[in-house]
Amino acid sequence: MAEAAIRAGCRFYFGYPITPQNEVAEYMSEHMPEAGGTFIQAESEIASIYMVLGASVTGARAMTSSSSPGISLKQEGISFLAGQELPAVILNVMRGGPGLGNIAGCQGDYFQATRGGGHGDYKTIVLAPGSVQELVDLTGVAFELADKYRNPVMILADGLIGQMREPVVLPEPVKHLPEKDWALRGAKGRPSRFSRSLILNVRRMEEHNWKLQRKFREIEANEIRFEQYLLEDAKLVVVAFGSAARVAKGAVKRLRKEGLKVGLFRPITLWPFPHKKIRELANECSEFLVYELNAGQMLEDVKLALSGSAEVFFYGRPGGVIPTPMDVAKIIGSRYYQRIKRKAK
Secondary structure (H helix, E strand, O other), X not given: OHHHHHXXXXXXXXXXXXXXXXXXXXXXXXXXXXXXXXXXXXXXXXXHHHHHHHHHOOOOOEEEEEOHHHHHHXXXXXXXXHHOOOOEEEEEEEEOOOOOOOOOEOOOOHHHHHXXXXXOOOOOEEEOOXXXXXXXXXXXHHHHHHHHHOOEEEEEEEHHHHOOOOOOOOOOOOOOOOOOOOOOOOOOOOOOOOOOOOOOOHHHHHXXXXXXXXXXXXXXXXXXXXXXXXXXXXXXXXXXXXXXXXXXXXXXXXXXXXOOOEEEEEEOEEEOOOHHHHHXXXXXXXXXXXXXXXXXXXXXXXXXXXXXXXXEEEEEOHHHOOOOHHHHHHHHHHHHHHHXXXXXX
């Protein structure tokens, strides 16, 4: 991810150590200066997110990375970025929680990421990679989306993907970035610009909020990403994201060999969430099983998408426990056979 960010034109990295994402800062400390950029280990997570804001307001591509409790500390700054319409990329390699928890892979930060996380009416674009290669690919996408919509983008990985080794194909370096006509670099004979989120006039604050909401609706209309796997004839759809979806895919493969018609739907954008596509799946399938490495968070979005048009079941493992594909296959298979029994009655 770190190398992909440099190749995407990122020239400012600010962070503070926390496991299981310290390899990002370690890599950036060596290679960001080699690329002509700036690496700073800040005195805190709070300081690092405001350093990102300061670099972003000049038009530079900037990022930070952290893990769960560290991301919590950055939430005020992320709200400031959204309020000032500034692009930034934030990597969250989730760990077990709540509290300090542990350093195992977990998906307990779904609500925090997809609901904005900080104060005020705003949204953060959230991308969920399911492999190391996709982590590389989505890094470039994150910087592009951040610049396109002038909005923070979060890459939501977890400790499993963060500590995984896989071969990857790295992208070619970006050679030219478009000029940003809103960046603050000194007036130089032109009218001055400003960037702020403090708007004391309540009507102007409302106008600004509606402007942001129009932007979020545009993102919802144009930037939804997902993967479908063996859904053509599926009688039960498993919905999972990130590393949980990877485990679920292995489970689906096993069950298909046994003749069970199950398939997988994997949201890649957690916000905007693919509500419409899930509703469409309910036209062909009446049962959905949501599998997450938490106590049930994406589950709420799936239920909202279906609005009672299909039955929704849940299987989750919070706190960092990661079941095997065989474990998950047993859960899915049990639900599938219960469905058959109900149909027979």
